[in-house]
Each structure stands twice: as C-alpha cells, then as structure tokens.
Amino acid sequence: MSVKSLMAALLATAISPATARPEPDLWRRALSASDVRTCAVSDEAPHVKAPKANPWAPITPDDVKAVWSYVHAPEQGLNLTAPANATLNDNYVFWVDTLYLNKTRVLSYIDGDAAQPPKYARVVIFEGGKEKPVSQEYMVGPLPVSEKTSVAKYDYPFNGGQGGAIDFDGRYYDGKRSAGYQSLLKGAMSEVADITKALFDGEYYGSGDNRTNLVAASTGPNSLDATQSWVTIMFRYPGLASYMTPIDFYIILDTTGTDVRTWSVRGFVTNTRFFKTAAELRAAYEAGELKNEFPQTKDQTWALLEKRPEMGVRDLEDRMAPQNIEIGGKRYKLDREQQYVEYMGWSFYMTFTRVLGLMFYDIKFKGERVLYELSLQEAAAQYAGNQPKAANTVYHDTYFSIGTYSATLVEGYDCPFGSTMLNATFPNNDKTEVHPQAICIFEADSGYPLARHRYGSGAHATGWSHMASVKSSALHTRHVATVGNYDYLFDYAFHIDGSIEIEVRASGYLQSSPYYKDQGKFGPRVGQSTQGSYHDHVLTFKADFDIVDSKNALQRTDLIVVNQTQPWFPELGTFEQMELSVSNFKTEEQFNWAANGQSMFVVVNDEKKNSFGTPRGYRLVPGRSNIHLAIQNSPLSRKSSQLLKSHLAVTKHHDTEPYANSWQNVNLPLKPQQDFSKFFDGENVDGEDIVVWFNLGMHHFTRSEDVPVTLYSEAVSSIVFAPQNFHDRAQEGDLQNRRWIVSNATSGELTYEDYGVQLPTCKVALEEPTSKLEAYSYI
Structure with a gap:
C-alpha cells in the first residue's frame, strides 16, 4: 500500500478500540457550529515573583x-x-x-x-x-x-587614552552645534539660490524662511580625530518621503572650534565636481558646464507606504491574514516590576537603556545559566558612492541613542494580537520619558514540528505503523527602533528545545542619492532621479556566555579532508575521507565563519560534562546573512569600527571592557574613544570567563523593490545559540504538546496518545483593548 493510500485508509477508519480516544479527524480539526467556544487573546501573563530584585533595572x-x-x-x-x-x-x-x-x-x-x-x-x-x-x-x-x-x-x-573625555571637535553634534552654523549655511546658500533654482527648482534661505523649498540634512562623521570638524549637508525636496527625493547639490562647512565666527564654507559639490567657493561654482554655471540631466520629481506619492489602487487587488485579500494566537492561553510568566520572565524552562531578566535599548541578563535554561548578558553593542552603516553624502557617510546608531527611538508597536502587525506589551522608559533631562507599548512578548508557533518521525510504510503493511510529532514554539521578545530612515526590528526568540535565536530585520526608506547614468556601480536607479545607494548594515552584539559557570572556552571543530586507506577495500587504494579536528582557542581573537561551513564553534565548559563525559556547551550556528563590514581600511571607519570587521570575536571578560564601542566613536575614526582592537592583547581564553562578540547584518544590494521601503522579508540576519552536548538528549521528552499515533494497516485500528493536550475547539474573538494608547509621557 502506498503512503497516500495508507493515509486515506487511516482518515476513513473509525476508532473502535476501548483504549483509543475518539477523534473525528486525527490529521485535521474542523470546527462545527455546535462545538465552539470563545478564545480570548488579551489575557494577562500569569504573575511570577522574580527570585531576586532586578539589579540591572533602569534607575527610577x-x-x-x-x-x-x-x-x-x-x-x-x-x-x-x-x-x-x-x-x-x-x-x-x-x-x-x-x-x-x-x-x-x-x-x-x-x-x-x-x-x-x-x-x-x-x-x-x-x-x-x-x-x-x-x-x-x-x-x-x-x-x-x-x-x-x-x-x-x-x-x-x-x-582611547582620554578616558571618558572627548575634545570638542570630536564630540556629539547636538542641536547647539547645529544652530551655530545656521547663519553661515543661510548666507552661503542664499548666495547661490539663483543657481539651485535654475538647476533644481529649489532654494534654501534658512529653515524658517518662507522662500525655502528644500530640506537640509547632514551626515557623518564630522571629524577624524577631534582636531578638526566639518558638516556635510545634502538637500532634498520636503515631504513624507523626503529620503527618496534628493537633489544633486551639497555644501560642506568647516566648523572647527567653539567660535562660530571662525567657521567657514569648505566648498560646494554638484555634477560630481567640487567648487571651493561660490565664485567658482557660479563661473562653471555661467559657462554652461552644470546641468541637471535627470530632474528630480517633487511628487512623493510614488514612495509612500500606502495602498496603491493602480496595482489592483489580489484575490481574497479582503480577508484577514492568518494570525498567531496564543490559543491555549499564555504559557509564560512575568514579573512586570522586576522585568523577569519564565517560559518552558527558560528564565531571564530584562532592562533598557537609552544608548543600547533592550538588554537581557541571567539567561538560564532549566535552572542553569547559559548567558550572563546578551545585548546590542552597535548598529552601523557605511555607504558607497561618488558624492559627499554616499561616499562619506558612516553611521553608528548608538550615537543617536538607539533606545530612545523604540516606539509604540502595532498589535496584530508588528506583534501578534494578544501580545504582552511593555513600555520603554529612559531618562530625558530631569524626567523619565515613557514610550508606551514599545516592547512586546509573545509565544509563537514555529511553523514546523520540533521533531517528527514515522516508522512503517508500504513495505510493512501487515504490521504496525508508528508516528510521532512534537509541536514547536518559541517565546519572542521584540522591539523596533526607528533611527532616521530605518526601522530596525530586534527579535530574541527562546525556543523550547533550549536554543536562542537572535534576529534583526531592516525596513524603512533608503538614504538614496541622485541618479547618475554612469554610476551604476554604486547602486541601481529606483526612481525618476533616485539611485539606491549601496551600503553595509552591520550590527554588533555581545554574548557573555556562562555555560553553567564562568570557566568557559571557545572550541573549534574543523571538518578536514584527509587521505585514507581501508584494508577491507584495498582495491580503492588511497582516497579522501572526512575527519574532525577539535581544539580550543588559546588567546583572544577576531575571526570569521569558515568557508563552506566547515568549522563549528562551541562555547564549552571543559570542567562540566554530560553523563557521556563530553564537555557541555552551546554552539554558535550561523543563520541568514552573517556578514561583516566590507571596507577594512577606510579613513572614515578605520579604528572606530574595528568591531564591525569580522564575523566573530572572543575576548576574556573584564569589568573594564563592558562595551565594544563608544557611542561617540563615529566622529573619531582615527583616534577612537574605545578601540576594540586593543581588546586583543594575547590574554588566555581557555577555561576563563569569556565573551563572544558577533555581527549580524546585510550587504544592502539596493533594488527597485526597496521602493517605497525596504522589506523585512529580505533584509534579515540571524544567529542561533544551540545546545551542544549541554544535555544527555534532545530537550523534547518532557513536552506534552505532541502526538504518538499507532495504526494497524491490516485491521484498520488506530490509537493515539495526546498526553492530556487535546486539540482546541474554539473560535477566535479579538477583544477590544481595555484602555486607549496614550501619547508619550514624562514622569
């Protein structure tokens, strides 16, 4: 009997043995009008009291x-x-x-x-x-x-040599510094307003002038080593999609020193030409040397993230899309006050800072610590191009305090309906700013079984056939930080098998460039006069592993090819075979994933072994798009971005090395406040308290499908920390959400075990929220 025939027979067979539970359809569960109940999806997570007060909690x-x-x-x-x-x-x-x-x-x-x-x-x-x-x-x-x-x-x-001090010209470019150059910018642009009007139908007389119809936007870095300072300003047409309507005109200002009276114009750039003075620019314009070959549109409706009637309607798209519903009620517990969570053997604390956003501490599985700390360290981007914006842009988003940009999430879209919503809070001057419902927690179906196997087939039609399938799910903690044009989605998933998945997605507007027909090597044309500028996104994370305790090592297992002979097949002679070569890292090191995935990296505790005598550990499993910064020696990121230049790194833990980067490093590429390369000073990491630093991100090969915004479905990067001999067997034997089915192909008898978890029979009723969302508030 074929598999298809056997399945058809099973589905058509009534269950009669006294030992079997009656089940109208083992493989599918249909609802009838007489067999429904309402499943509320907005119930609160059960309360659990944290073992101890959260020592990492934000200041009150x-x-x-x-x-x-x-x-x-x-x-x-x-x-x-x-x-x-x-x-x-x-x-x-x-x-x-x-x-x-x-x-x-x-x-x-x-x-x-x-x-x-x-x-x-x-x-x-x-x-x-x-x-x-x-x-x-x-x-x-x-x-x-x-x-x-x-x-x-x-x-x-x-x-970096000066501790927590940074000289004035390398410090953060705040609103007061920006205000200092407004008069200079206004005067310089007013002087050439007739030129920008003729070339781009745009003029800039200062942000408060009614004649101004351009938006001025700066980029960074603004210094190299704090001995000088400049500001590069690009111009765009104003509107909701301003990032997508740049014009080919730039001004660079020298803003060195604290005396704004000494600040000056460094020059103008258009048509990929640099002009030191307005007079040089005007001479080229009057000589007919400047042109606007691809005029930018002022209509930005083409780049808005809204329903497009001209694209038509997909069949059945008027129905609500599938939703993830915690249909059996919440299976995780929460101490809201202490920001402490328990779920299916997992426990952890959370905290939130303005610079780094959401952070996790004391992550344990079944009472044993896996990680002391899991946190973002940097979210960076470096661009490519042949004009001042793209060619000279490096962003470090901690510079902008990435945590302060984590805002309210849309239930049912950003997070599933019924998610537990938490506020993001951080100091703002003498108050505490509250961004309501900026963090969500939810359990989600993985979309695949954790494990399954069927024994028996047509070859065993006269015997018993067994099938087992175990349901898979994970607890997700998520927030989205919108820093300027990009919406970074951070998702931390705690899987029921004991693994942790860290995933980052990017959406939002491209920081685009004016289109030049001869510069396709920097990205494609994505609009009337808009080029998608190629760039790298690299996000660095810190994983302070404590596998059971702090005496850990990073083990490397290389799959190598060797020549062997076999006495039982002497006629084969010498031929290639695979072997494993295992060793521990001895000293601190930056390193990359191996080609063809032929190396496995595991954080192990050599002194703590499972019952088979194997060191217990957690494996680093590369996911999607594990990259590092493509550029290694640009003066704009030479020493300030060392942490971005490898897939992975391992260092010995020190209380004096809590951060891989300084939030002000972006303006100090040649003389950083925090130099990650200095972490690697030959210290032993074998049997020590070690930290693994890893990078996620994407080489953003821009495309027309980035319009209106980049899609989360494609711009994604991830990594998994998975148990590697941490236990004696897979962590599925204590899960009740499973089915064990036994069928007799001869008699048609069918029995199954549901372990007390019956298939739900309910309809979903989405309850109205109990309270309206309040605007950002201050305490």
Whole structure:
C-alpha cells in the first residue's frame, strides 16, 4: 500500500478500540457550529515573583530627578547651565542614563548572599566652558542620592587614552552645534539660490524662511580625530518621503572650534565636481558646464507606504491574514516590576537603556545559566558612492541613542494580537520619558514540528505503523527602533528545545542619492532621479556566555579532508575521507565563519560534562546573512569600527571592557574613544570567563523593490545559540504538546496518545483593548 493510500485508509477508519480516544479527524480539526467556544487573546501573563530584585533595572524616575538636582548643585563645582539656556561655550548636561553594573559585583548578589549592588547614573556633560572644552562622562552614586553619593569621572571603560573625555571637535553634534552654523549655511546658500533654482527648482534661505523649498540634512562623521570638524549637508525636496527625493547639490562647512565666527564654507559639490567657493561654482554655471540631466520629481506619492489602487487587488485579500494566537492561553510568566520572565524552562531578566535599548541578563535554561548578558553593542552603516553624502557617510546608531527611538508597536502587525506589551522608559533631562507599548512578548508557533518521525510504510503493511510529532514554539521578545530612515526590528526568540535565536530585520526608506547614468556601480536607479545607494548594515552584539559557570572556552571543530586507506577495500587504494579536528582557542581573537561551513564553534565548559563525559556547551550556528563590514581600511571607519570587521570575536571578560564601542566613536575614526582592537592583547581564553562578540547584518544590494521601503522579508540576519552536548538528549521528552499515533494497516485500528493536550475547539474573538494608547509621557 502506498503512503497516500495508507493515509486515506487511516482518515476513513473509525476508532473502535476501548483504549483509543475518539477523534473525528486525527490529521485535521474542523470546527462545527455546535462545538465552539470563545478564545480570548488579551489575557494577562500569569504573575511570577522574580527570585531576586532586578539589579540591572533602569534607575527610577525619582533617581533621575535627584541626580539632575545633585549635579546642578553649586557645591558639586560642575558650573552647569540649564540646557535650555546654554550655548556652545557653557557647561551643560547632555543626557543621563543608567550606569552599567560590574559583573563581578552582580554575581555575588544574584548567585550568593551578598547585598544588591547599588545603582549609579551615567551622566554626559558637554563642558564648553572650560579652557580646553571637552565632552566628559561621569558616574553619580550610589543611588538613591544621599550623603554617600558622589560624582566621579567615568573613565575606566574607555581605552582611547582620554578616558571618558572627548575634545570638542570630536564630540556629539547636538542641536547647539547645529544652530551655530545656521547663519553661515543661510548666507552661503542664499548666495547661490539663483543657481539651485535654475538647476533644481529649489532654494534654501534658512529653515524658517518662507522662500525655502528644500530640506537640509547632514551626515557623518564630522571629524577624524577631534582636531578638526566639518558638516556635510545634502538637500532634498520636503515631504513624507523626503529620503527618496534628493537633489544633486551639497555644501560642506568647516566648523572647527567653539567660535562660530571662525567657521567657514569648505566648498560646494554638484555634477560630481567640487567648487571651493561660490565664485567658482557660479563661473562653471555661467559657462554652461552644470546641468541637471535627470530632474528630480517633487511628487512623493510614488514612495509612500500606502495602498496603491493602480496595482489592483489580489484575490481574497479582503480577508484577514492568518494570525498567531496564543490559543491555549499564555504559557509564560512575568514579573512586570522586576522585568523577569519564565517560559518552558527558560528564565531571564530584562532592562533598557537609552544608548543600547533592550538588554537581557541571567539567561538560564532549566535552572542553569547559559548567558550572563546578551545585548546590542552597535548598529552601523557605511555607504558607497561618488558624492559627499554616499561616499562619506558612516553611521553608528548608538550615537543617536538607539533606545530612545523604540516606539509604540502595532498589535496584530508588528506583534501578534494578544501580545504582552511593555513600555520603554529612559531618562530625558530631569524626567523619565515613557514610550508606551514599545516592547512586546509573545509565544509563537514555529511553523514546523520540533521533531517528527514515522516508522512503517508500504513495505510493512501487515504490521504496525508508528508516528510521532512534537509541536514547536518559541517565546519572542521584540522591539523596533526607528533611527532616521530605518526601522530596525530586534527579535530574541527562546525556543523550547533550549536554543536562542537572535534576529534583526531592516525596513524603512533608503538614504538614496541622485541618479547618475554612469554610476551604476554604486547602486541601481529606483526612481525618476533616485539611485539606491549601496551600503553595509552591520550590527554588533555581545554574548557573555556562562555555560553553567564562568570557566568557559571557545572550541573549534574543523571538518578536514584527509587521505585514507581501508584494508577491507584495498582495491580503492588511497582516497579522501572526512575527519574532525577539535581544539580550543588559546588567546583572544577576531575571526570569521569558515568557508563552506566547515568549522563549528562551541562555547564549552571543559570542567562540566554530560553523563557521556563530553564537555557541555552551546554552539554558535550561523543563520541568514552573517556578514561583516566590507571596507577594512577606510579613513572614515578605520579604528572606530574595528568591531564591525569580522564575523566573530572572543575576548576574556573584564569589568573594564563592558562595551565594544563608544557611542561617540563615529566622529573619531582615527583616534577612537574605545578601540576594540586593543581588546586583543594575547590574554588566555581557555577555561576563563569569556565573551563572544558577533555581527549580524546585510550587504544592502539596493533594488527597485526597496521602493517605497525596504522589506523585512529580505533584509534579515540571524544567529542561533544551540545546545551542544549541554544535555544527555534532545530537550523534547518532557513536552506534552505532541502526538504518538499507532495504526494497524491490516485491521484498520488506530490509537493515539495526546498526553492530556487535546486539540482546541474554539473560535477566535479579538477583544477590544481595555484602555486607549496614550501619547508619550514624562514622569
């Protein structure tokens, strides 16, 4: 009997044995009008009390207010001016955040009987009022503010030579610095307004002038080593899709120093030509040497992310698309106050910072720690082109405080209906800003069985046939950060087999360029006068593994080809065979995935073995689009982006190396505040507390399908951490969501075991939300 015939027979067979549960259809479950109930999808996750208070939690709103008052008090001697009243030549607080806690102190609390370590605030002060103006980081604590609280320079995490200080010309380009060049920009562009009007039907007289019909947008970096500073400004037509309507005109300003009166025009660029002065530009224009061969459209409707009636309607698309519903109720528990989660053997804490966004700590599976920390370190992009925007753009999104751009998620679209929604909170001046429902947690069907096997076929038609299938699911924690033109979706999935998947997706508008017919090597034409500029996205993560404890190693298993002979087949002579070569990394190293996937990398604990004597570990499994930065030696990213230049790296953990990058590094490519290359100083990593740094991302080969926006379905990168001999067997034997089916092809008898989990018989009723979403608020 064929497989198809056997299945047909099984489906047509009634269940009669007393040992069998009646089931009208083992393979499909149809609903009838008389056999339904309502499945609510908005129930709260059951509460669980965290084992201990979350030591990594953000500082409280009261602490934010108290720290703000503390540093502004005259007795601290910081001579601060309120930011609203400050100028470039004043000292003022730029931002406040939660300070990173040293691992050594936390472990004695989370694993032992030590008291909870006190929290500290991280305060960035722009000290323009000093004789040598700098940006300086400080640590303020312990908190809450008391007579024990003090303020000290936060220098120790940075290895660039100046600690937490950065000279003025390399510091963050905030609104006060931007305001300083507005008069210069207005004057320079007004002088050539007749030229930009003739070439591009656009003029710029300053952002507040009614005659202005262009948008000025800057790019970075703005310095190389903090000894100079510049601003590159591109122009676009205004509108909802402004990123897609650039014009071929750029101005570069020299903004070195704190005296705006000394700032000057470095030059203009158009037609891929550089003109040092407005006079040189005008001479070329009057000589007829400048042209606009592909005029940009001012109509931006072609680039809006909206329904396009002219594209028609797909059949049956008026029906609601399939949804992931937690149909049996929530199977994870949550301590909202402590940001602590338990799910199917997993447990972990969460926290949130303005610079790095969502972070995970003390990740355990079945009570044993796998990771101490899992966190984003950087989200970078470097562009290619032959004009100042594309050719000279490098972004580090921590520079913009990526966490502050995590905003409200759309239930049912960004996250499934019924997801648990959490707020993202972070300090903003002396208040705490709240972005409601910016983080979601949900369990999702994986779309495939965790495991399945059928024994028996047509060759065994007279015997018994067995089939087993185990349902697969994962708990997802997700947020989306919209930094400028890109929406980065960060998804952390905790699978029921004990594996963790980290996935990043990118959507949003291209930072496009004007189209040039002879520059297809930088990207394709995607609009009337718009080119999709090629660029690399690279996102660096930190994985501080603690496999059972902190004495870990990174093991490399190479699949090698050797020549062998076999005495039982002497006639084959010498021929190729495969072998495994196993070794541990001895010292700190940056390295890449092996060609053809012929190397396996596993974080192991050689002192902790499973019952078969094999070291327990977690494997690093490359997913989709595991890349590193293509450019290795550009002056715009030479030393500031070292962390982006390999797939992977392993270092020994130090409390003095909590970050792979500095959030201000992007303006210091030749003299970074944090130089990742200095992490690799020959230290032993075999049997030590080690950290694995890994990169996700994509070489963005832009395409017309990036219009209106890049699609999440294609722009995706991922990695999996999977148990490798961590257990004695696969972690599926304790799962009840499974079916064990036994059939007798001769008698037609069919029995099955559901382990107490019956197929649901319900219809879905999407409940109205109990409360309306509130706008961003401040505490």
